[in-house]
Amino acid sequence: MRRVIYSLLIILIAGISALSGAIAGGAVIYYFVQNQPQLVIPTPTESLATETIASDEPQLQQIIITDIDSAITDAVDKVGPAVVTVVGTLNNSRSGQTVSGSGVIISGDGYILTNNHVIDDTVEVYVILANGKELPTQIIGGDLFSDIAVLKIDNPPPQIATFGNSDMLRPGESVIAIGSPLGDFKNTVTVGVISGTERSLAINENYAMDGLLQTDAAINQGNSGGPLVNLAGEVIGINTLILRGGNFGTAIAEGLGFAIAANKAQAIAEQIIEKGYFSYPFLGVRYQWLTERIIQQYELPVNGGIYLSHIQPNSPASKAGLQEGDIxxxxxxxxxxxxxxxxxxxxxxxxxxxxxxxxxxxxxxxxVSITFGEHPNP
Structure with a gap:
């Protein structure tokens, strides 16, 4: 399926505030409200002919509904204490402007998983535990492309979240989003389902976020970095963005929240913990993405690709014999x-x-044959 570039309509969901009060920053907005219909249990009829059927079926429905409710509350009790509010002071902010999001504690060493855009361009970060206690944190590292970052607290964590297998998820499975909308409402819980897996959203012409989980669980400003949890209380995703669809925002596509699959987030976090960054292959070129307009304008003999405008000396590209002007x-x-x-x-x-x-x-x-190097640590 063709990727659509949602210009200015893909919204990362960190919250921004100033000392004078909370304000919306950049393109950050929130607009989702989840309206779930109230479940109505039918009353058994007293007719003798239908007495058995009428009395048994509602009891079965009541049991199922009660079991789901219990599973949700049990899951929240299990993972809730591991969910934190992340607050960072923005760099070069004279007014003390802050950004807020969410995170989840993933190890007994105090490592916290969150979104990179929550802590990007911050000079100081602290977290607020579910019990309201504030703790200073260290930024271990982050990755721009996957939008994953890792923090660390020195205090013993109150709870450690466990990961589920996100590769096993199916559309329709119940999920729970936990986070801090607006940075003020700690450990807010919303419930929905997995609406789709392996979603892909183009961030720009050169890159798209792949392998995303789509959910209709309400995700709002400040939920960035919080966990998406299954009914077993396992983290199966990290909430990262919401999508506004339509022409220049005139139409709103409700219920489009997206999370980074837990298997991917966990693998990236482990490497950030080990190295302080996530290791990507390195080619050593500067390039221009070839759009249809550029291809037609210059009558290039290709249907797509990248135009190399610079080759870095002694890079893998240089050693492979690539030249400026190659496509x-x-x-x-x-x-x-x-x-x-x-x-x-x-x-x-x-x-x-x-x-x-x-x-x-x-x-x-x-x-040409090429062996990739390791991208320099940013």
Missing amino acids: ITQIGDQIINQEHPFINVLYTYSPGDTTTLNIVRQNDSFE
Whole structure:
């Protein structure tokens, strides 16, 4: 399915406030309200002919509903104490402007998983536990592309969240979102279902967030970095963004919340804890994404790809013989196009991997072998 670039309509859901009070910052908005119909249990009829059926079925429904309610409250009791409010002071903010989001404690060492956009460009971060206690934190590292970051507290954590297997999720499964909307309403709980898996949203022409979980559990400003939990009380996602659809915001697509799948978030967090950053493959080029307009304007002999405007000396690209003016149209078996942006294709590889690049140089097409380096630590 063609990816659609939702210009200015993809909203990261960290909350921003100033000392004088909470304000909305940048493109951050909130607008979701979950309206769930009240369940009505039918009253058994007294007719003798239908006495058994009429009396048993409502009892079964009542048991099912009670079991679901108990599962939700048990799950919240299990993971709730591990959910924190994350507050950071923005860099170069004279008025003490702060950004707030959520996070979840994932280890006995005090490591906390949150979104990178919650702590990006902050100079000081602290967390507020579910019991209201404030604790200073250390920023271990973050990753822009996956929107994952890791913090650490020195105090013994009140609770540790456990991860579930996000690869096993199916649409329709009940889920719970826990976080701090507006930064003030700690451990707010909303309930919904998995609306879809493996969703992909284009952030810009060069990159799309892949493998997202879609949910209709209400996600609001300040929920960024909070956990999406299954009925077993396991973290199966990290809430990250909401989507506003329509032409220039005239139409609102309600119930479109997205979370980073837990398996991906956990793998990235583990590497950030180990290295302080997430390791990506390195090519060593500057490039221009080739849009249809550029291809037509310059009558280029390609259908898509990237135009290399600079080759870094002694980089993997330089060692592979790439030159300025070359066009990369394919990496390995994957053609680069709007559905498969260059960065997404590149980041399916790891540092040290060897593959082939399809190159167009003037009117010649050929393949080169390349071994990726490790992207310098930002």
